[in-house]
Amino acid sequence: MGKKLFHASHFLKSLSRRSPKRYSKLKPVIKSDTYRVKPGKPLEDQRLKKYWKNRKHLFSKIDGNQIYMTPELWFSVTPEDIARFLSQFIKACLPQARCIMDVFCGGGGNSIQFAKVFPRVIGIDNNLEHLYCTAMNSHAYNVDDHLWLRYGSWSRTFAKRNKSWLSKETIDCIFASPPWGGPQYLKSGLYDLETMLIPMGITSLLETFKQLSSNIIIFLPRNSNLSQLSQATSRVFGPDVKCKVLYVKQNGFMKGILCMWGDSLMYYQTEDEETRSIQENSNVINIDTDLSDSSEPNSKQPQSSISNIDLYDING
Numbered sequence: 001m002g003k004k005l006f007h008a009s010h011f012l013k014s015l016s017r018r019s020p021k022r023y024s025k026l027k028p029v030i031k032s033d034t035y036r037v038k039p040g041k042p043l044e045d046q047r048l049k050k051y052w053k054n055r056k057h058l059f060s061k062i063d064g065n066q067i068y069m070t071p072e073l074w075f076s077v078t079p080e081d082i083a084r085f086l087s088q089f090i091k092a093c094l095p096q097a098r099c100i101m102d103v104f105c106g107g108g109g110n111s112i113q114f115a116k117v118f119p120r121v122i123g124i125d126n127n128l129e130h131l132y133c134t135a136m137n138s139h140a141y142n143v144d145d146h147l148w149l150r151y152g153s154w155s156r157t158f159a160k161r162n163k164s165w166l167s168k169e170t171i172d173c174i175f176a177s178p179p180w181g182g183p184q185y186l187k188s189g190l191y192d193l194e195t196m197l198i199p200m201g202i203t204s205l206l207e208t209f210k211q212l213s214s215n216i217i218i219f220l221p222r223n224s225n226l227s228q229l230s231q232a233t234s235r236v237f238g239p240d241v242k243c244k245v246l247y248v249k250q251n252g253f254m255k256g257i258l259c260m261w262g263d264s265l266m267y268y269q270t271e272d273e274e275t276r277s278i279q280e281n282s283n284v285i286n287i288d289t290d291l292s293d294s295s296e297p298n299s300k301q302p303q304s305s306i307s308n309i310d311l312y313d314i315n316g
């Protein structure tokens with residue numbers, strides 16, 4: 001087991017032993033139980049009101065007094081339905097997979113659903129308070145046994161700096177839900193994937209992931225510039241590689257797009273009932289019609305040069 005990984009089931013204990021300085025920074029938050037979501041006690045911050053109203057979509061167990069959220073997590077956790085769908089989708093595509101890496105794991109929305117299905121999940125985040133929330137939330141879902149956490153900043157050199165433990169891992173799939181820059185991401189018509197994504201543009205991000213796994217999934221804004229996605233795909237993987245894009249809706253609202261690379265994710269065969277039904281309900285979007293609907297923020301997509309992208313519509 002890599003020394004830099006903390007097992008979620010004894011995250012605080014290990015942190016206090018191995019990183020006392022970091023633990024002492026977290027101590028006030030632990031002591032005052034600041035981030036515990038208390039049922040029947042709505043958030044005071046007006047900007048978070050709508051997230052509070054929809055809290056059960058984030059974590060179905062949120063009213064059980066065991067879920068932890070920082071203010072940032074209220075608008076960045078992946079809704080549970082979407083996270084569960086993705087986890088089952090990966091399982092169907094990669095039935096033998098053992099280890100999923102969740103880069104930018106936040107409050108554990110995705111990690112928890114991965115840990116329900118896969119024996120080993122590695123969550124990485126550069127915010128210690130978020131890792132703490134992930135550890136607590138995975139305990140609430142009783143999956144902390146399958147989850148290991150790494151505190152650190154994902155960068156162009158992350159793999160190089162972490163070579164010692166990463167070289168021992170076989171990562172079957174990398175999932176990433178990078179920060180989109182806050183709720184204002186929709187304000188700018190087309191979302192620029194090279195300049196607005198944090199901590200680096202889509203091309204660089206894919207280059208870092210390619211070193212570690214041949215199966216990659218990134219959750220991106222619904223108004224992402226598909227031409228940039230197409231160009232990044234060609235630059236990083238070559239002209240013959242395709243990117244699969246699933247438009248993810250929840251209760252009729254487009255939540256974002258799941259972008260995938262890797263043969264097993266692109267072309268999969270299954271006997272499994274559930275996945276067959278996912279497949280059958282995934283309609284290829286006719287980009288000339290569906291995306292030209294002005295009610296969708298993706299309507300202003302340039303339609304040229306995205307031939308290496310397959311678009312699907314998932315109704316959740």
Ligand SMILES: C[S@@+](CC[C@H](N)C(=O)[O-])C[C@H]1O[C@@H](n2cnc3c(N)ncnc32)[C@H](O)[C@@H]1O
Nearest residue numbers: 077078104106107108109110126127153154177
């Ligand atoms: C959109 S949230 C992820 C939400 C997560 N999928 C969930 O369901 O809870 C993005 C996360 O990326 C983390 N982050 C931002 N920059 C980072 C970096 N350079 N390295 C690692 N994590 C980073 C933030 O702390 C935040 O928790």
